[in-house]
Amino acid sequence: MTAARTALVTGVAGQTGSFLAEVLQATGWRVHGIQPAGSGAAPAGVAVHRIDLRCHDDVATVLHQVQPDAVVNLAALSSVARSWQEPVLTHQVNSAAVANLLDVVQELRRADPAVRFVQASSAEVFGRSADTPQTERSPIAPVNPYGVAKASAHLLTQAYRLTGMHASNAILYNHESERRPEHFVSRKITRAAARIAAGVQDELVLGDLDVQRDWGWARDYAAALALILQADEGDDYVIATGETHSIREFVEVAFAAVGIHDWQRYVRSDAAFHRPNETHRMVGDPGKIRRVLHWDPTVSFEQMVVAMVRHDQRALD
Template sequence: MTGITGQDGGHLAELLHREGYRVFGLIRGQNNPRKASTQQQYPYVTLIEGDLTDFASLMRAIEISSPDEVYNLGAVSHVGYSFRNPVLTAEVTGKGVLNVLEAVRMSGLAETTRVYQASTSEMFGGLDYNRPGAGYAEDSLFHPRSPYGVAKLYGHWIAKNYRESYGMFVSCGILFNHEGERRGPEFVTRKITQSVARISLGLQDHIELGDLWPKRDWGYAGDYVRGMWQMLQHNEADDFVLASGTTHSVEEFLERAFLEVGITDWRPLVKQNPDFLRPAEVDVLLGDPSKAETVLGWRRDVDFPGLVSLMVKHDVTEQKSLLL
């Protein structure tokens, strides 16, 4: 698994361990500050040093682990950051996918190893519905609106190319926004829930955000990694959208988060910061998960209110513990 130190990596490591897998995680750099905490949190994971931009290290990781399944979750995954660092985003999020696929192929495991590629709803870009009134499906038009979305689209298409050209079992999960208590604080949902928790405890007096009107299809990360695993248990490699099929604005997320701590008059506590506005914003992202539900039997356990409640309660508890 690449991306072991990220939100999805942690959830997936736990799921694979429960299913009886021996789990290997690629971790970047010999002095990675997350190495010790990752090893402590997931002691059953064997960490291998490597980098998505270093083909030789990927070959070595494949040789050491001899994997039955590869989950490529590693990426420069923050949309805003990708505008500031587009070259790095292309190298890691785009070309890194090619490096993983080629490492599997060159290792002689193309016929036996199943590969999961983490694609994203950002490839759609919020434009050009080919089914008006419905969510984006696997065959919808792509129109990425950020360097991150463009890089992910390259990864998506090269994954499909290896599936079609070499007969490799490569499935792409086109996941819409999935959040949770392990989300990094640089992402808007976790920034909101951490700030709301701190405001409720008197540790912070306001929160600074960009636009509040964009709408997203939000779900819980723990549900979505189960879908990743189900894709590689299916008898055929394919592409699958994982989504909730509903949208909610950033403003709705804010309102519900503040209500969790009993604050109804929340607008004076929120300020707009121009630094958080993007050069090109995606208005609405709505997914259609019907294929995954029908073919894989995938289901979500956590709805939008449950997601916000779960995150706020976790962050209130966490912030309280920091005060002790």
């Protein structure tokens, strides 16, 4: 009998980390997780290590203790808006911490060259790309501190791959679910729709309603991460749907799900919520991951929004 493989997932209590842990456990992996002190609960069966990834000694201690077959880094300060307020912290968490992980994985490879690493990269590394849609070959040209930090980690992962490490970048476009924290615009919208329909909220205030994003279902994206982790070779993959929808469309679908079709009465745009250097349209080309790893999204944009709204309605019961 083959011994169970061990994965170490950072950010394991977050939306995508928790889904990935469940996917891996369902296929026989043992899962360890890294979370900072005071963060949320990880899925059942995950051995959690509470450390700060910015501390190289802590990272080395845990990885040498766990001896993982694979490390997936999903830990990040994930708000573009917050990255403008805290650019130094964003760099430390989203870039320097990745250097710590890669350095220690390289140490582990001296005993086991097969140890793998997957970095959760981001569509924000492309910035205002002239490519539509963006592919794995699109220029790296970020326009905000979050994207810059993610780009640094992305390029560093590629550099370690050149040394022989099985190292991959999963270039994640927007992905949502009922586990998305409420400060993200997707949950802000679905929660407001449920609350306004229930009479416990009066209005929803958003930024630019015309911003367009390539939105997918987080469970599908966790499945893509698992495929990348287990691929024959390390590589870079865009994980996206290839479709764009505006925030306005997101609002329309969410409010329609609760029976409100004149949503304009309840929603207003405020310039205070507009981001500097906003990238108004982002769309990824998932052709490579479809072709090489046979991945396809299973949930449509409308199904995703409605599922999130239904969850937020149940939460009010």
